[in-house]
Amino acid sequence: METATAAETTRRIVIERDMPEPAVAGLVEFIDRYYIKSKSRFIEPLSFRKTVSGTGFELFWILKPVEPDQATPLSVSLKISQTAIELDFPGLDPSDKPLQNVVERTVDEIEATVLSYFQNIKTTSLNFVIGASEEHSEAPDQRG
Numbered sequence: 001m002e003t004a005t006a007a008e009t010t011r012r013i014v015i016e017r018d019m020p021e022p023a024v025a026g027l028v029e030f031i032d033r034y035y036i037k038s039k040s041r042f043i044e045p046l047s048f049r050k051t052v053s054g055t056g057f058e059l060f061w062i063l064k065p066v067e068p069d070q071a072t073p074l075s076v077s078l079k080i081s082q083t084a085i086e087l088d089f090p091g092l093d094p095s096d097k098p099l100q101n102v103v104e105r106t107v108d109e110i111e112a113t114v115l116s117y118f119q120n121i122k123t124t125s126l127n128f129v130i131g132a133s134e135e136h137s138e139a140p141d142q143r144g
Contacts, residue, residue: 015085030117056081070098
C-alpha cells in the first residue's frame with residue numbers, strides 16, 4: 001500500500017455498484033439537474049465540469065468554504081459508470097475537521113440524490129416492472 005502526504009490524500013466512497021447500463025447517463029443528468037444546479041451558489045464559479053470517460057462519466061466541482069471555520073475549498077469528484085458510483089475528495093486533509101463535516105454532508109446529499117433517482121426510475125420504468133432482459137420478462141396478463 002502506498003503512503004500519501006496530506007496534500008495527496010483522497011477519500012473515496014463507493015455509493016452503489018453494478019448499475020444497469022441505461023441508468024448511467026440518466027443518473028448523470030439527474031445529479032446535474034437536481035443536485036449541481038441547486039448547489040450552484042456553493043460551487044466555485046467555472047469549477048464544474050462533466051467529462052465522458054469510456055463508458056462512464058466524471059463530474060468535478062469545487063465547493064466554496066461555507067462553514068465559519070472552514071478555511072479551504074473542497075474538491076469533489078463523482079465518477080458514474082456501470083461498475084460503480086464513486087465519490088472522491090482529492091487533496092483532502094484528514095486533520096481538517098471542518099472540511100470533514102462538509103465531506104460527510106456532501107456524501108449524505110449525493111447518496112440521497114442517487115437513492116431518489118433509483119426510486120424515481122423504479123416507479124417510471126417498465127424495465128423494473130417487466131424485467132430488463134427478454135429471458136426474464138413476462139408480458140402483462142391480457143385476459144379481461
